[in-house]
Amino acid sequence: MTTVDQRIEKIMRDHSINKRELAEIACTTPQNVANWINRDAISRKKAKLISEKLGYDLNWLLYGGDENIKESKLNPVEWESLSEEEQKDGKFVTIPVLDVELSAGFGACPTMEQEMYTLPFRSITLKQRNIPINMAKVVKVTGDSMEPRLFDKDIISINTADTRIRDGKIYAVRVHDLQKVKVLIRNTDGTITLRSYNPTYADEIISKEQIESGDFQVLGRMWWHSSIDD
Structure with missing residues (x-):
């Protein structure tokens, strides 16, 4: 380009x-x-x-030119599972861990997400899942609405290039100024259901008016997560 x-x-x-x-x-x-x-x-x-x-x-x-692929700044002492040869031959790429939580403020002007550090992932994993490297982000989950699937303080990676709703999949979304992680279901009347795994949380219905006005936005689909107990 x-x-x-x-x-x-x-x-x-x-x-x-x-x-x-x-x-x-x-x-x-x-x-x-x-x-x-x-x-x-x-x-x-x-x-x-x-x-x-x-x-x-x-x-x-x-x-223009090639899209950026950041090399990992981690060394074998910090990430013992990576050999020097693996780091050099490009088998691993890094994904930024952002200083944001899935509760509020994702991309809202003038707030900016700050990169805290990066995590290494196998490049073949992203390629097999058709995830553009520069479109993957890692953020933190807060709250218990997605238990037992996701727990408070878990971290997840979302593919911000994947915003097409597939029923039953987990997405990061923005509702007004709040950002959440929910299961999405597209309804026949044009509305969207936001569903939690925790049954104590009721479904939230996003109206067509909210969608058309920009009060609702799909930020990306979850493709990876890690629990604090992992």
């Missing part, structure tokens, strides 16, 4: 978002997003905002 407009279009396709939704992420107007595409140019400030929130390499968005 040699032009800025192509890379912006790719970002919108990856996240299944339109110009208005990208404008919200970048804290700007839909007209400015249209201008980036029409003029094939974007300011470094806005490119940095998009890159940090959606997990893209800033240089790739600004100048």
Whole structure:
């Protein structure tokens, strides 16, 4: 992808978002997003905002070239299961662990997710699951609504490129300014059910109006998790 407009279009396709939704992420107007595409140019400030929130390499968005794949900063002392040969031959990639919880504030302007550290994953695992490396994020679960499937303080990885709802799968979602992890079910009347594993929590119904107004957003599907007892 040699032009800025192509890379912006790719970002919108990856996240299944339109110009208005990208404008919200970048804290700007839909007209400015249209201008980036029409003029094939974007300011470094806005490119940095998009890159940090959606997990893209800033240089790739600004100048093109290969999308960034971060090498692990861990060494065999910190991660004994990785040999030096495995680190060098690229069998492992890293996914950022973000300083956010699935309770509030995911991507809301002007809040930014801060990367605390990274975790190594086998690159073949992501490839087999068709997960773009720069679209995978790791966040922390809080609360007991998903017990016994997920427990308080568990960490999960979500694929932010996978926002298409498949009934019964677990997703990270945003409802107004709250971010949650729930089982999603698409209903025949156009509404969406948010369901918890814990039976003491009632289903939450997302109306068509909430969906159309942008008050509801699917942030990504869970593909991996780790419990504190693991």
